[in-house]
Amino acid sequence: MQTPPINATDNSPLDVLIMAAGLGTRMRSARAKVLHQLGGRPLITHVCRAARDLHPRHIYVVVGHQAEDVAAAVQAEFGDANVSFIKQAEQRGTGDAVMTARDALAQAGSTVLVLSGDVPLVRSETLAKLVRQYHAENEGGCTLLSVRLENPAGYGRVIRDSDGRFVKIVEQKDASADELQVREINAGLYCFQAQALFNALDRVQPVNEQGEYYLTDVPELLSGEGKPVGVYLHPDAREVSGINTRADLAEFENMLRRGAIRKLMLDGGVTFIDPSHVYVSADAQVGRDTVIYPDVSLEGNSVIGEGCEIRSGSRITNSRIGHRVVIKDHCVLVDSDVADDCAVGPFAHLRMNTKMEAGAVVGNFVEVKKSRIGRGTKSMHLTYLGDATIGEKTNIGAGTVTCNYDGKAKHQTIIGDNVRIGSDTMLIAPVTVGDNSVTGAGSVVTEDVPPDTLVVGVPAVVKKRLDSKQEKEHKG
Ligand code: UD1
Ligand code: CA
Numbered sequence: 001m002q003t004p005p006i007n008a009t010d011n012s013p014l015d016v017l018i019m020a021a022g023l024g025t026r027m028r029s030a031r032a033k034v035l036h037q038l039g040g041r042p043l044i045t046h047v048c049r050a051a052r053d054l055h056p057r058h059i060y061v062v063v064g065h066q067a068e069d070v071a072a073a074v075q076a077e078f079g080d081a082n083v084s085f086i087k088q089a090e091q092r093g094t095g096d097a098v099m100t101a102r103d104a105l106a107q108a109g110s111t112v113l114v115l116s117g118d119v120p121l122v123r124s125e126t127l128a129k130l131v132r133q134y135h136a137e138n139e140g141g142c143t144l145l146s147v148r149l150e151n152p153a154g155y156g157r158v159i160r161d162s163d164g165r166f167v168k169i170v171e172q173k174d175a176s177a178d179e180l181q182v183r184e185i186n187a188g189l190y191c192f193q194a195q196a197l198f199n200a201l202d203r204v205q206p207v208n209e210q211g212e213y214y215l216t217d218v219p220e221l222l223s224g225e226g227k228p229v230g231v232y233l234h235p236d237a238r239e240v241s242g243i244n245t246r247a248d249l250a251e252f253e254n255m256l257r258r259g260a261i262r263k264l265m266l267d268g269g270v271t272f273i274d275p276s277h278v279y280v281s282a283d284a285q286v287g288r289d290t291v292i293y294p295d296v297s298l299e300g301n302s303v304i305g306e307g308c309e310i311r312s313g314s315r316i317t318n319s320r321i322g323h324r325v326v327i328k329d330h331c332v333l334v335d336s337d338v339a340d341d342c343a344v345g346p347f348a349h350l351r352m353n354t355k356m357e358a359g360a361v362v363g364n365f366v367e368v369k370k371s372r373i374g375r376g377t378k379s380m381h382l383t384y385l386g387d388a389t390i391g392e393k394t395n396i397g398a399g400t401v402t403c404n405y406d407g408k409a410k411h412q413t414i415i416g417d418n419v420r421i422g423s424d425t426m427l428i429a430p431v432t433v434g435d436n437s438v439t440g441a442g443s444v445v446t447e448d449v450p451p452d453t454l455v456v457g458v459p460a461v462v463k464k465r466l467d468s469k470q471e472k473e474h475k476g
Contacts, residue, residue, distance in 0.1 A: 020117030021064025046120035053124035093212025141227035
């Protein structure tokens with residue numbers, strides 16, 4: 001979704017101002033509204049992405065409630081390139097929010113695109129249309145973005161004269177009975193000429209039902225000065241609706257989720273057994289002919305290959321899954337990599353950069369942390385593998401534990417190729433088990449085991465050397 005730069009022509013430079021200082025009282029939350037998550041990331045980052053895709057000269061974010069956290073959320077997404085934060089000490093309304101940017105912008109000679117931090121789904125293409133209409137028709141004044149709603153309750157209404165020309169915006173709480181009938185609403189997205197904006201804001205007074213400085217008074221003031229003011233009536237109301245309550249948030253989440261799943265089905269060739277009971281983040285990728293069962297969550301930027309089967313109750317977060325992988329029921333995979341032809345679960349937990357190489361199997365009630373499981377290696381039952389590096393074609397018996405923590409620090413366990421770890425083996429790390437070795441059931445391995453060796457007992461001692469070639473021939 002590349003939007004061509006708006007400033008390609010000889011227009012004034014574009015600066016973006018995002019209002020994000022409010023608490024969002026209607027969320028009934030201790031957390032600032034713009035920090036609530038939508039599609040797995042804070043609301044404010046959605047707006048910032050849309051803004052960034054316009055390639056503006058600079059983005060200013062007005063912060064207030066939990067300012068540090070809001071700034072951190074934005075920076076986590078973008079670094080500090082072209083973004084700065086302005087503190088609004090007290091939340092005295094949207095007009096006051098914009099006023100905080102006066103020093104930064106009043107003399108900037110720019111076009112200012114004002115966005116609301118709580119209108120997260122707006123697309124950069126739509127913002128580009130708003131800016132273009134401003135340059136085409138209202139340069140020097142203001143263009144605001146409106147939509148028509150079936151139910152306009154709560155929004156500011158766009159009032160026009162009998163010729164359809166813009167007159168003013170009236171907030172719900174200040175509107176007359178007639179004005180309340182108007183279904184064209186102000187979406188809270190505007191384009192202004194910087195100097196005209198701040199001159200007009202100087203004249204805004206908090207004389208309204210809420211005792212706030214309304215940014216929405218500015219277009220009327222500009223129009224009164226004879227400046228051009230126009231409205232870009234956008235056809236897609238949902239895209240520019242704001243989030244004010246948790247009910248709105250859930251509705252948006254649902255919309256995003258349904259959109260992501262539909263796209264995966266239609267464009268991606270992915271089968272969902274029951275699309276209404278799956279969560280898929282907008283950033284997740286899934287290969288064709290993968291089948292996703294009910295109650296699966298694919299979070300963050302997870303990537304799933306082709307021909308996989310993801311069974312019910314599993315959560316996959318920021319992980320990469322290869323092709324033809326089966327994730328059986330009720331698995332949790334976080335920040336991990338699973339190569340082609342592996343099987344995981346049921347009830348397995350992979351985390352902290354665990355890597356399973358091709359054809360490996362991690363089975364029932366097995367937890368794997370920060371470990372590498374080699375090609376074709378199996379750990380089928382009731383096992384904890386932490387800080388371990390395990391070679392190829394090794395078998396880890398039921399109940400094995402890498403005892404990686406001595407109460408002070410974590411230690412590594414290294415297991416070679418073709419090893420057979422007997423059931424209920426305790427591996428006291430740091431410890432190494434050489435290639436082709438075997439541990440007896442119930443052994444407690446406190447010292448390194450050389451290759452081709454059988455150890456047994458508590459603590460484990462060498463029982464005999466194994467001639468691996470003979471063993472293999474013996475087994476056929
Ligand atoms: C605002 C508009 C309304 C419009 C609606 C669209 C005003 C007066 N009203 O109402 O016409 O229909 O958006 O969604 O502008 N904020 C600050 N500092 C403040 C106050 C607000 O930064 O002092 C921020 C909020 O964090 C939020 C945004 O501005 O991101 C909008 O504020 P909000 O209180 O949600 O305005 P609405 O009542 O929705
Ligand atoms: Ca709002």
